[in-house]
Amino acid sequence: MSLLVAWQLKDRRVLIVGGGEIASQRMDSILVTDASIAVIAPEHRLNSRARQLIACHHARITHHDRLFLGPSELHNIDMVLTALDDPERSREIVLMCRDARIPVNAADIPDLCDFYFGAQIRDGPLQIMISTNGNGPRLASRIKERLQRALSGGEGEAITKVGRLRTLLKQKAPGIGGDQGRRRMKWMTRLCNEWELEDFAQLDNAMMKSLLEDGWEKDRIPSLQDVGGTCSTRRYHQNFHSTIPLAVGFFVGVFTTALITFFRHRK
Amino acid sequence: MSLLVAWQLKDRRVLIVGGGEIASQRMDSILVTDASIAVIAPEHRLNSRARQLIACHHARITHHDRLFLGPSELHNIDMVLTALDDPERSREIVLMCRDARIPVNAADIPDLCDFYFGAQIRDGPLQIMISTNGNGPRLASRIKERLQRALSGGEGEAITKVGRLRTLLKQKAPGIGGDQGRRRMKWMTRLCNEWELEDFAQLDNAMMKSLLEDGWEKDRIPSLQDVGGTCSTRRYHQNFHSTIPLAVGFFVGVFTTALITFFRHRK
Structure with a gap:
């Protein structure tokens, strides 16, 4: 089993090696944090999403138009994410990271990862992560949907x-x-x-x-109304869930009874 | 904002410095993972829970009955968690970890942490972590309760x-x-x-x-019943939520109509 943690990336530098679909997903993940990002990938290997992200976030993403050269690329780097099609090259980079004691994730090669990404829900400062410990990413998304339904969005x-x-x-x-x-x-x-x-x-x-x-100052807990707020939205929401079946039940009850009474009268 | 990740601790060694309440919470957290644990704390500083955990899990927890001596304690260690009452000593240990490039969490000193723990839900291989990015641990527990209600437990x-x-x-x-x-x-x-x-x-x-x-083998998706299962539990659960308000509504409807009919007849 993994240890789920919230990694701090303030004033840290994350290196992403690669420029394809997974690389751009990684950029998205890291842009949410406070880290600055270095991307190493030849220009022609960047997909359109990666190009767009690099262009839009030039203050945070530095693109190096080249292949990963060697251990010197790891200078001043605090985390490495490889997103390459070449598992052999990924493995070599992971080993360099191990030598330099830099945490590393190698896309699609779980055995080489110091950490995994999981399904995530984000709402402002709220972050929720769902991990199935490698037992099925699709199940993680289904559980994510289930959890999302439980959240009000507020x-x-x-x-x-x-x-x-x-x-x-x-x-x-x-x-x-x-x-x-x-x-x-x-x-x-x-x-x-x-x-x-x-x-x-x-x-x-x-x-x-x-x-x-x-x-x-008075060591008490005023109500929302006391400080000028209006009635609680959540309670309304919760009650609303029961309102429809309650109403349906009521009308079915009225209708049934009325029908029975009507036919008894006709006799 | 943090980066939520599932940290891999297979074949890794986690050092916990301290033996009080937070130290024993940390032992609990790490025991869930695959890591082996070293605890450095003088015997008389261990609380009863820490003592109990060390006794019950002697195959996984090694206790060193001493104060933290210095950088030599970090040999072969992959993660450090300090749980000391002394913030100055914590800070010194954190600096040693930084030198050795070992990820470290210092209890109660967020500024010194490479990572934070968050509110967690666990169910077998399913792990869910809730982080409010330091904006309120109590809110994290309330959101946890909300999420737990959305889970069936299965x-x-x-x-x-x-x-x-x-x-x-x-x-x-x-x-x-x-x-x-x-x-x-x-x-x-x-x-x-x-x-x-x-x-x-x-x-x-x-x-x-x-x-x-x-x-x-036939490239199709059989139903649960096809392979010998009984009807879906989840659907039953979901429907059950509406059954009670539906029934209540029905009986209120019957009662109201009957009452009206009764009084109209008496006139």
């Missing part, structure tokens, strides 16, 4: 707002750790437990201010 | 069975890549698309054999 926005609220709270009550830190964490946890996730998405600056003044 | 078993089926298919039709490989992948994808996830959980060896004989 989670990312809610997380962003909670992050901003936490920053404001830290400005109001600064200090790392200690009593203040514990009190802050406790209040945030209570708030996150009592509010619906989607309620946070409604928070604007004025509401955050009033939440901190009426909530944090 | 996914892990289904994935295991699909893995076994794929192995049997590879034995029947061996070869890496090429036409055979493409045909195998195509058939598996069709099967995974047409069957409900939970249907796979029912497969035993005899059913797998008949699935390959009636399906793969």
Whole structure:
């Protein structure tokens, strides 16, 4: 079994070797992170998507129009992704990475990978990864679909707002750790437990201010309505799921009873 | 934003520095993987859970009853997790890891981490990780609960069975890549698309054999019933969600109509 982790790529440099379909998928994956990207591939080997990404993100992607030369290419590189049609060349690059102790993923050669990519769901700062430990990528996508149906689509926005609220709270009550830190964490946890996730998405600056003044300073958890919000969207959603069968059942009930009554009267 | 990856720890050695609550959580996380574990912590600093894990998993966990001495401790180590109360010592260890180019996570010091852990769901070979990119661990657990409700609990078993089926298919039709490989992948994808996830959980060896004989060899996708399975559990589950509101609606409808009829008759 693998260890699922969130790898930090801030101020890091990722090297992608290759320019085809998988290489451009890798560019997409890395563009989501904070890393800068180096692509090594002869110009004529770039597919249209790769060309487009390199052109649109020239501040983040540096393209080197050549074949991978050797260990010198790994200077100042923190992660390597090979996406080549040539498994032998991939293997050689992986071995150079091992020597230089650089984490490496070789597309289509699981045995050579330090890490795998999995099916992913992204919504703003929310990232979800699904791994079947190599037992079937198609199943991972099906589970992804199942999970997506469980999400309201408001989670990312809610997380962003909670992050901003936490920053404001830290400005109001600064200090790392200690009593203040514990009190802050406790209040945030209570708030996150009592509010619906989607309620946070409604928070604007004025509401955050009033939440901190009426909530944090008085050591209580105001309701969304208390700070000027409208009723919870999530609860509405959840109830809505039952509304249709409830209504259908009701009308079938009315109709059946009316029918029975009608025929009994005719007798 | 982070890059979510499934890190491979087969034949790898993970060092945990510390013996308290977080250290024992880390042991739990790593025990799920294939790695062997070294724990460096003075005996008297181990909490009861750490003691228990070291005793129960002595084949996988080696305990070194001492403080972390220096760079020599990192010999043959592939990943380091510090779980110390002393941030200064943690920082020193992290710097040694950087020199040795070993990925490191320092508990409670996000700035020093090469990777983070996130909220996780596990079911056999299925692993799901939820990351809010540091915007709130409590929110990650709430999203985890939401996702868990969307899962039937049969996914892990289904994935295991699909893995076994794929192995049997590879034995029947061996070869890496090429036409055979493409045909195998195509058939598996069709099967995974047409069957409900939970249907796979029912497969035993005899059913797998008949699935390959009636399906793969004739290039078709038999139904679960064709290979001797019973009706799909998942569909039943999904329908069940609407059954209760449907029934409630029906009885309310019957009751309302009956009541109206009754009072109209009394007039």
